[in-house]
Amino acid sequence: MNIEDSLPNAHTHLPVNDSPWCIQVLTGKDLISIEKPNPENLFTVGLLPEDLQFSNLNLLWNKLEYFSQLENCRGIGECGFDKRYSNPELQLLWVEKHIALAEKLKKPLTWHIVGKWASYLNISGLYPTHITWLLHGFQGSVSLAKQLLPTECWFSFGAALLSNPNAQASFQFIPIEKILLETDANSELNLDTLYQQGAKLKNLTLEEFILKIRSNFKTLFDQR
Numbered sequence: 001m002n003i004e005d006s007l008p009n010a011h012t013h014l015p016v017n018d019s020p021w022c023i024q025v026l027t028g029k030d031l032i033s034i035e036k037p038n039p040e041n042l043f044t045v046g047l048l049p050e051d052l053q054f055s056n057l058n059l060l061w062n063k064l065e066y067f068s069q070l071e072n073c074r075g076i077g078e079c080g081f082d083k084r085y086s087n088p089e090l091q092l093l094w095v096e097k098h099i100a101l102a103e104k105l106k107k108p109l110t111w112h113i114v115g116k117w118a119s120y121l122n123i124s125g126l127y128p129t130h131i132t133w134l135l136h137g138f139q140g141s142v143s144l145a146k147q148l149l150p151t152e153c154w155f156s157f158g159a160a161l162l163s164n165p166n167a168q169a170s171f172q173f174i175p176i177e178k179i180l181l182e183t184d185a186n187s188e189l190n191l192d193t194l195y196q197q198g199a200k201l202k203n204l205t206l207e208e209f210i211l212k213i214r215s216n217f218k219t220l221f222d223q224r
Ligand SMILES: [Zn+2]
Pocket: 011, 013, 025, 078, 184, 185
């Protein structure tokens, strides 16, 4: 196993190599193309707002429910709200289905939010939840993070941590117990570089930082 494989990656759409520290995210197109997830990989499964354009949604949902019950399925999602798609009622309907499934299976829920934080805050008030909600690809400001923290959510940071001052400031502000790192779909992003940046921003040695994030990863995705 090389060093990259032992750094927790909370969210990736790239091919995964049997790593116990990596969460492969399966979405609509994967539900169409994959018969069964690789039993060696940990994964989460959900429908993105853009997936709601597929015509066979109920069939995809049946398959998603089957995938979600497998032992190596460690969470539901990503699902969420995305301002780039003009189907807000449909997005809400399917978000509610994901929340109900995650609650039923007691698995964490990964969120994809693009520009629709009001919708997220609204629904978080309606669901006093017993499972952890993970906001993936977070790059919002400290003032947004302050609004979100009372919803008991966790935050996963990706490439923005290297270049986006908002993401960097939020990362410093959010308690380390609620933080994970991810590559998402970015094949150019070196996980090692991301961890070095995270350690620097949190004023920890790389070893200390890796241990903390590994512990978080186990807490969130090893709840069995
Ligand atoms: Zn994603």
